[in-house]
Amino acid sequence: MSMEQISLEVKLVDSLATPICMLDTIIESSWNGPPLYVDFNRLYLVDIHELGETAFAARTDSRGEASLKNDPRIRQYTKDLQLMKLATRTGSKKYVAGLAECIEKDSPVSPERKMKWKQQMERAVGLFYLCKNGRFETLKERPLKDDAMRWCVQKVILLPKLYVIYNSRLDIEGRRKVQIKTKDRILLLQYKYYYGQESNNDLILWDENTHVDINLAQSQC
Structure with a gap:
């Protein structure tokens, strides 16, 4: 069965009990690929605005210390x-x-599925982006709007x-x-002044001898 034909069960993680259930799902599944790409008929949306640090500190009873924050396998x-x-x-x-470019150029799904995905994403632009009279704060409103969840x-x-x-194309x-x-x-994501909508976030220091220095960046602010 293709991804286009699967009906996803979507769960909004906005209470302590749900991230524990999510962790159990991750841990009990195969670790052959990225651990959050598991069980294609279920998708968890983690409500960071509501849960805060709890989302990363929640532990599952099946593995004792396992959490998004401290499980070395997840990192x-x-x-x-x-x-x-x-x-x-x-x-x-x-x-x-x-x-969008990655999906358009590299995704193996059908052209029809790509077009449907693009249309669904474009409908959300009016909700979140200021240039289209939207408000990104829409994602912080509770209960979460259906359009926001679909986005x-x-x-x-x-x-x-x-x-x-991409994994099949990578060499050592x-x-x-x-x-x-x-x-x-x-x-960079942990930087105090990080802003997710900043275009410079796409700039990469690909030279392996050049690294992000958060302490230096903070001292310059």
């Missing part, structure tokens, strides 16, 4: 698809490609197949550099 298997795309791309490696689902629904494509050196630069991008 080890963090994959950055934009960097995987960058590593397999010829030419300039200064900027990473956006999700969140569409942001990730086609990523598993992209991972398979590419995997090593992706791992190094993934750690840099995670550090």
Whole structure:
């Protein structure tokens, strides 16, 4: 059965009990690929605005200490698809490609599915983007609007197949550099003044000897 034919069960993680259920699902599944790409008939949307630190600190009884924050396997298997795309791309490696470009050029799903995905994403633009008279704060409103939930689902629904494509193209050196630069991008996300809509976030220091220095960045603010 193709991804286009599967009806997803979508769960909004907005209470402590649900992330524990999510962790059990991850841990009990195969670890052959990225651990969050499991059980294609279910998708968890983690409500970080409501749960805060609890979302990362929740533990599952089946493995005692397992949590999104402290389980070493989860940190080890963090994959950055934009960097995987960058590593397999010829030419300039200064900027990473956006999700829409990755889907359009590399996703193995049908052209019809790509068009449907694009249309669904474009409908959400009016909800969230200021340039289209939208408000990104819509994602913080509770209860979460159906349109907002659908947008969140569409942001990730086609990523598993992209991972398979990019992973098959990576050589040993590419995997090593992706791992190094993934750690840099995670550090950037933890930066106090990080703003997710900043276009400069697409700028990548691909030279393996150049790394993000958060302490230096903070001292310059």
